[in-house]
Amino acid sequence: MPTGPAARRPRWRGAAVAVTGLFLAAGLAACGGGGDEGGVPTLNWYVYNEPSGAFTDAASACNEAADGKYRIKAVNLPNNADEQREQLVRRLAAKDSSIDIIGMDVIWTAEFAEAGWIKPIPKAEADQVTKGRLAPAVKTATYKDRLYAAPFNSNAEMLWYRADVTKEPPATWGEMISEAAKLRAAGKPDMMLGQGQRYEGLVVWFTSLLESAGGHVLNADGTKVSLAEGPTKKALQIMRDFSRSPSTPDNFATAREDDGRLEWEKGTAAFMTNYSFVWPSANGNAPAIAAQMRWARFPGVDADTPSKVAIGGFNLGVGGFSKHADLAAEAVSCLVGDDNQIVNATKGGLLPVTESLYDDKELTEATVEVTVDGKKKKVKAFPYADVIKAELKDAVVRPQTPYYNDVALAISRTLHPTRGIDPDKDVERLRKAITDALNGEGLL
């Protein structure tokens, strides 16, 4: 045999061993996660990567206050809520003990609690994290009369309109649709922007309309479909009429929140239902429109009854398999404290859950820096604080059931595309779809 291959062999083998070693090391490092450094327990906080850094600020503040008792380490999740849930669920179903604190969308509570993926918040902390908090926000974190998470931030849609187009904001959807028709005839900006794609936004819209009309998706304990005939029909009629109005964009069936924002900044629209992120954005991208931009309570169904809008936001839960559950509950109660809520609001634009903060100067006087034509400028961050506070106080919670995901799928599937809704027939279709979803059987 020539020496070539024989001489090469050890080198080749060495390389293989090195590569294998590298993979193993990478694998171990990936699995390791939270080692406790120097005797201080590390609490892993699984939460989406908040771009402004407000969450990491909160974690540092609490670490300092804990003075060596624990150390919170933020572990980033994707920004999309569905993807966050998918990643968390995969770990939690495998009983991952490295998850100590979870940043949870308000709609996950029932599912996570039922499966044992989150622990109830102990009495002492529960009292602390519900004190002075907005009642609907606390309700999102409650399942079967126990508090399973601490409200962290909140949000709800408002009606945005333009002072140069309409003087008085419409109080109901009916008024808005007829006002848009008048504006259209007068050749003024008349578009109405909302969320019509087949996704969670459609569930938010439907729930808000239904609850404003006096109906509910599920019964009080979340086990059976409710959907009273009258209110459901009304809600469906509004959805259809809005979608068929000539003042609704052609691509409404695919529109999400951000599509609305972009269209709004073009100046063709008179009305938009959307979250508060549109305010700083318009001030940066379309200052002329932002100067005319006003806000009002989400439109209602009847002129005499104030609207009820579906609440959004995030709660913090304690991982069901955490080795440091008590410390994690303590850390949660620190993270959701008023000081951190102010930081979340002023730095990240996330609305607080403590009611009194909406009247706090630190929030009402807060400014946000926007860039207009390359120049930095400061505008008021929360000029709408009183409107959103009133809305959040009356807000409603989306159906609280471990089958939430199935129920939401049933709603968005049955009602999309909203142009095609038939209020007479679709009440029954919707009831059937949601009943199937609650049984957990069959395809959706």
Add this chain to the structure above:
Amino acid sequence: MTATTAAPAKQPPEPDPEAKAMGKKGLSARARSERKLGWMLCAPAVFVMLLVTAYPIGYAFWLSLQRYDLRFPDDHKFVGFKNYGAVLGNSLWWQDLTNTLVITFFSVIVELVLGFALAFVMHRVIFGRSIVRSSILVPYGIITVVAAFTWRFAFDPTTGFVNGLLGTDRSWFTEQWSSYFVIIFTEVWKTTPFMSLLLLAGFTLVPQDVVDAARVDGATTPQRLRTIIIPLMKPAILVAVLFRTLDAFRIFDTVYVQTRGAQNTETVSIIGYQTLISRLNLGLGSAVSVLIFGCVLIIAFLFVKGFGTSLAQQRGETP
């Protein structure tokens, strides 16, 4: 290796009895030992295949017979074929299966025609052969999700260029036919190069002297194509179509990115994903996955059964 091949050679030619026995069994001692060696040589690969494919498939089948929802870990029991009943008895499954077949049929047909033309160009090009070949392959090198996003943005009425190019003002993803059009268009754009690559291999199967002989005999170009080139390329065409059909049937990324299954464009893979990953219903979701696997097997079986002879022909096994 040497031992096995050398051993029979050393033996003197044996008289009839054993040869007859061998004839009956159809295998000589040499063939037997070669077969044994063959098995031993593939054993590691077979073992790995069993580990990474047979085990998950078997496990998925086992799960599909259970009532098993990750959200209700305690409510876990054997239910037999009930999940299959629930899937097959639901009109949604049949609707999605139809959608999938529509996308599969149209994308494969268009890809076959375009792929053939491109393969012909790649085969005949004289100048800048490598540039032509590699530029044709570019779309295939792009990740499917990226391609799906690219075309979604291109067809978007606010950010896209397609409406401007066509002089239309259409919202492509709000109607069923146009959603299908964009999805199939994206699929075709993305995988035609793969088709043409397989067909290019087929072109090289056609001996030039046969084509030249036909030309001398006075066959026109369409005649040569119809009677000489395509029949000789048939095995390659069938392999290409089989591969693409199986691939197209499992379409997920393009639909997920572009419509998320709205406008009735949902495919069977999306319903599987939704049931398994979003709804965490492992029993029902596994039943969907096993049914998709079954469909793929049926497609493969039909192709192999229907065109098996021509594959064998190519290997010269039948006259």
